[in-house]
Amino acid sequence: MKHHYVPVFLIRQWADASGKVTAYRKSAWGISARPYGPRAVCYSDDLFFAEP
Secondary structure, eight states, rough: OOOSSSHHHHHHHGOOOOSEEEEEEEEEEEEEEEEEGGGGSEEEEHHHHHHH
């Protein structure tokens, strides 16, 4: 289950005209930018549930 640590209604305010937000990722090869939908960023899987 996805748990957004930034609420989706706040992320939508940063979206462009197509409804996408730009997410930046740093790696050993440099920085890349990619557009994502608001529900696809700022979340962790099973944030509040620990595995037994």
